[in-house]
Amino acid sequence: MKLVAVAPRLGLALVFVLIAPFPGRAQVFHHPRDMGFGDSRFGIGNTAMFRFQLENGLPGFVVPDLTVPLIQLTAFVRAGRGDDDHQGVAEMLVAAMRRGPCWMGASGFRQAMNRMAATLEIHMTADLTEISFNVPAEHAEQGMRVFSGIIREPCLDREGLEAFRRPGGEGGGTPAFPPPGTGNEPGPLLRDGSLQLAVDLFHAKLFEGHRYDDVITEQDLTDLALDDVEDFHREFFTPTNMVLAVSGAFERRRILQQVDQRFADWEERRPPRLRNASRIETPPRQTLRYRAGKLQTWIVIGHELPRVNPRDIPVLQVMNYILGGGHFDTRLFREVRDKRGLANDASGFLEFNVRGPGSYTFRTYGRHEVAQQLIDIIYAEIDRMQNELVSEEELFVAKGALIDGDFAMRFENGVTTARTLAEEFVRYGTLDHLIRYPDRVDDVSAEDVRRAAQRYLDPERMVEVIMGR
Amino acid sequence: MLVIVVLAASLSLTQPGTAQQPSPFDLPIQEHVYPNGLRLLVLERRDDLRVAAKIFTDMGGLNEVPGELGAAHYLEHLMFKGTRTLGTTDWDAEAPLVERINTTEAKLIAELNRARNDIQERGVFHDYSHARSTPRADSLRAEIAALDSAVSQFRDHGAMMRWYQAFGGTRLTASTEQEYMKFDINLPRSRVALFLRVEADRMRNSVFREFDQERMILVEQRYGDLNRLTTPYYEQMNAVVGVVHPVFWPEGFATDFSQYTRKFQRELYDRYFVPNNTTIVLVGGVRFEAMVPLVDEYFGWMPRAPEPPRVQVVEPEPAAERRLIFRSSDLAPRVEARFLMPGVGHPDRPLFDVILAVAESMLKDALAAAGIEGRVNANTRVVHTTRFGVPASLNLELILRDEADVEAAETVLLATINHLATSPVTEELLGIVKGQLKADWYRTALNADRLAFEIGHFETMDSWRALQPYLEARDAASARDLMRLARRYLVAENRTIGVVLGPEQGSVDATSAAGAGAGAGAGR
CATH class of the missing domain: 3.30.830.10 (Metalloenzyme, LuxS/M16 peptidase-like)
Known part of the structure; x- marks a missing residue:
């Protein structure tokens, strides 16, 4: 159905022209429906020109944009909170990636990020992880090296594990809530309240006992083993289980050379076991x-x-x-x-x-x-x-x-x-x-x-x- | 059908580093000022398929009066309620009812004035919920409510948004801060005329419908602010830092919301929403030569109005350090130093962005070196905004894990500030900070909406022409500049210290004490 076909059904145009208190000029009151916008519906053309694939099977998309001298590197990985076998393993990997590549050390990573004026954001859902790295174009080469290091060689060490477990740390911050009041009972008094907290409680209830449950308990933290995190990384962070997005102020050929230099020698071990999660049978209201x-x-x-x-x-x-x-x-x-x-x-x-x-x-x-x-x-x-x-x-x-x-x-x-x-x-x-x-x-x-x-x-x-x- | 290949192909033809830019912050903004005073600013990005469009009015919280704080923000909400041609199904039938509402409200205002000594609030804070009235005022209010209800039969809700959305408009927002009100949209570039049609109408023909419903939305938003643990503390700090300037006032106290009248809102609207107080900013795939006549078609008919009054308040020079002790059982312990600093347009203002980032970095290191667990919150925020065309404040806050560290943290804070005044910062740190500020700016400039905001915001604070020199001045800052700045501004007489502690041992709860004295009916 096209816009031009819909517009006539909306009724006849109402064109208002009111005389304004200014000699010789009047305000234009065309109704928005009648301003002739009927010919634009956004669509995608040929996307093949953006696509690349390394010899090891790693696919990606590269889109130059010279608006500002920045480069954006993003990796999407088919792995999320619901893919680990022990609660907290996937989240621990995210925390480790935030500490940078193992060969830099956490302190060296922070200093390098400061010097490059780079930013790192990692977002993980139940079955997907997005790692975004933004760096000024003048540091493209070093940035690409650090970016690949974050993905390929995150530092899975005891220091990081302890930091993850610490109260207030990324893993230790999951609050333990008292059981709610149900029906017409008023429920327990919380120290704070917010819409986000209500959403978190909703998700905790909806996914209770399901693979996608994202609540990490004290016991989960105690049981968390580095070997499990290493296994998780080894299984899911592989060339064919991720897709790269590369954009910014660069010349396509040169940036692809850098991608190749940092990722082409990454060998695919074996395809990960991508499992579908079961559906939830929500009980009555x-x-x-x-x-x-x-x-x-x-x-x-x-x-x-x-x-x-x-x-x-x-x-x-x-x-x-x-x-x-x-x-x-x-x-x-x-x-x-x-x-x-x-x-x-x-x-x-x-x-x-x-x-x-x-x-x-x-x-x-x-x-x-x-x-x-x-x-x-x-x-x-x-x-x-x-x-x-x-x-x-x-x-x-x-x-x-x-x-x-x-x-x-x-x-x-x-x-x-x-x-x-x-x-x-x-x-x-x-x-x-x-x-x-x-x-x-x-x-x-x-x-x-x-x-x-x-x-x-x-x-x-x-x-x-x-x-x- | 538009295709993204067009965008990408044009970009991919250009080699990196071939763009010749005289300044790393080059902003090729083009300006046209119409005979009626309206200002048009265009930054062309010819490959863009869309355009970020904003209309700024030079008015905001600074133009309010005590007792009706938040009125400018409220006006923004009312300007979403439609015009004579959008938002109504039958203006001819609605108009007489609207007129009757206005005349009834005039009677209500007269009645409240007549009875002012009978209904005047004489209590103090714990009595504020007494809504004193008179039988005639109550009757007039009921009459207005009935008329409002009658008007609602002609209401076409959402019309000020609907057509933007239907034709691809996104990021439709509006905001009102101390110095500006703006309305924003991001549209396909072929539909920029829709922005001009709607905003010209909003600017001249707004009808203030659903007045009391929207009043409650202001209350809801204020409640949302107050639900944040930090809001009461920050508002108290603002009240101590600024003695008279309205930039430090909050967006309305609960007692203000019931005071708003259509009459006052109409006066604000008529006074400030005039072409010679308005700037349109377009960033994206439009051509300046085409926009000049197009904007004229929609706004050129408006007559130039008397120049709106400007705020003349000057914050007096502080004579002594001020100190606030804020006690809370919920808020994390903290210690903070705030310093008055100049507004955008003053040559020192860009340097404050640099010294702020330097201080933040040094404070993080100093806290760690002292073995104090905590984090640094360094900013120039007052209420929601971080830059002003008037003096505001630089805020250095240390948020602590343990209240026992408050004293040591204050020592660290003051020693670090003193260090800034007595020793030049290292070239390495300065280089890092300037590199980060530059990269942050590029992240802003990549996004057409954010760039359009910065252009319009600078125009309301000072001039759009000040933006590029502002960025260049930050980039040129030297260690010597920062030391001079610290010696001039980061001094004890210009300092307000805030300390957040837990409840005092053995203290009497103020609420229960007041409640016992005030008797039944006090409080919400």
Whole structure:
């Protein structure tokens, strides 16, 4: 469905021309629908020119961008918290990588990072790890050496293990919470409260006993062995189990030489055992209550999101965009904020994982006395999505926003382009879904949206975390 | 269909290092000032498929009055409620109701003025929740609520956002800080006219709908601030550092939110949202020559208005060190030194970015050398913002694991500051810090939205022309410059020390003591 075909159905143009208090000039009041924007729908052309692959099988994407003299190096690895056999092993590896390559020593690494003015960010989900290294172009060669060292030779030593175990350290910081109040019980009083804490508690409950459980206990820390971390690294951090994204101010041939120099001699031992995680059978609706001595109540309501076929992602995103997709014009936002002044925000969050279940949550917060109203509105709007068709205008807005907005922004510059291509490739081993995404969004109908709401939302199986008074 | 190959192909033709830049911070900004005073700033990036578009108004928290703090921020919220052509299904039917709301509110204001001695708040802080009123004021409020309800039947919610989103607009935000209000969008470059159409309308024809609902959103946002453990402490520090300047005031106290009126909001709007107080910034794939007439089409009709009043407050020179003891059972112990420093536009201001980073590095080393467990929080933040066109403060905070280390940490803090004034920093450290500042700037400049913000922000603080020299001055800073700076500003008379400790042993809880004295009804 193309924009030009939709516009006439939205009604006749309303053109307002009001006379302004300025002689000879008037303000232009064309309605936005009638400003002739119908011809632009973002799409991807040939991506083959960005692709490379080393002889050892390591694939990647290289996108030059001369806007500023920086280089961005990113590695996506098919390994996450859910892939280790002992709780805390994957997180310990992340902590070790943050301490730099073993041959530099933690102190030498910090000094080198300072001198290069480089930055390192590592983000791990249940089944994916992203390592991002940014460095001024003048330090490209040294930066590439350090980057490859972080990935290939992280320092898995006793000092790092002790730092990981220490209270307040990366592993030792997982708080132990008292059991919640359930039903109408008020629950225990927490020392602090926040929306993030409520989200963490939701995830802890949803994934309790599952591979994707990310809570690390004192016992897990005690049991953590360096050998396990080494085995994990050896198994999953291999050339064919990762994808590189390289972007910035460089000449393609020269940067690829550097990539080759730092990664080509990395031998593939054997393919990792990539396992799919089981789905979660969420029990009937349950409410977990906590008290926090704060001015607002935080609410997280949601359940498991089963593994979604990538072909179904567009319709799910259209549905969530209309319902609560994190912008100022969702149904939830209008109901809780515009119409009633109850809360600053209420949004829906789709969290996909590749090899196992994710979650679909609705999050909001407001003064204590409106908490129940907020919960009721979330359920009422879910009910509307499941039982009524969205309007043509809602569909038109969502499609434009997802294709010409969110999707196009993923190719905003060289850095985002390389990252998008690499992330897609590491997830699915192909760019086909990415290339076809705009058309698939365009094809979504109102009936598709209702079906997605019925399939992916189940009010009877929601876990509710309520943290407040 | 636009394809990303176009972007990449054009980039890949250029060899590295061939871009001839006279300065590592070269900013080829082009300016056009219209006869009505509107300023257009364009930075072309011709390969970009999108454009970051922002409209800055030179007004903010500095332009508020005590008792109605947060009013500028509130105005920003109201400017999302639509205009006469966006946000309503029938303006002709709605307009008479809006007019009746305004006349009823005028009666309410008159009634509150008439009864001022009867309803004046005479309690102190623990009595503030008494909402004194009169029967006539209550009746007028009910009338306004009923009219508001009648207006809602014509409401088209979300219209100020919807069409941006439908046509690919992202990162739609707005923010109000002490010195500016801005609205932002990032659009496909072929649709920049949508930004001009919507923002011209927002600037001249905003209708303040859902006034009381939005008032509660301000309360919610304030609650969100107060939920952070550090907010009460930082606000107390600001109150001690600044004696009179509104840059140090918070975004509204709970008692302020009920005071906002449509009349006051309308006065703010009419006074400041005029072309000669407005700057449009475009960064991305647009051409300056094409933008000049296009902007004129949408904004050129607006007449130049009287120059809005400017804040003339000058923070007096401090005469002695100030000290705040803040007790909290929740907040980590800490010790902090704050120093008044000049605003952007003063030649010393760029050097403060350098000395801040140098001090942070030295303090980390000094804490470790002293065997004190803790971390350094060095910044120039006041409320949410880190740069101002007026004097603000440089803040060096040591957050500690153990309260027993507070005294030793203060010694470390003051010794490090003294070292900055008495010994030149090493060339190695200076080089590292300047390299990091430069790299951070490049990370900002890569992102069109962040770059557009910096350009607009400098224009409201001083001038967009000051941005590039500011970056160059940081890069040229010498060890001698930093020593001079430390001797001039980082001195005891210009210093405020903040110390956070746990509750005093044997202390009486202030809340329960006040509650016992105030009787029933006090407190929320």
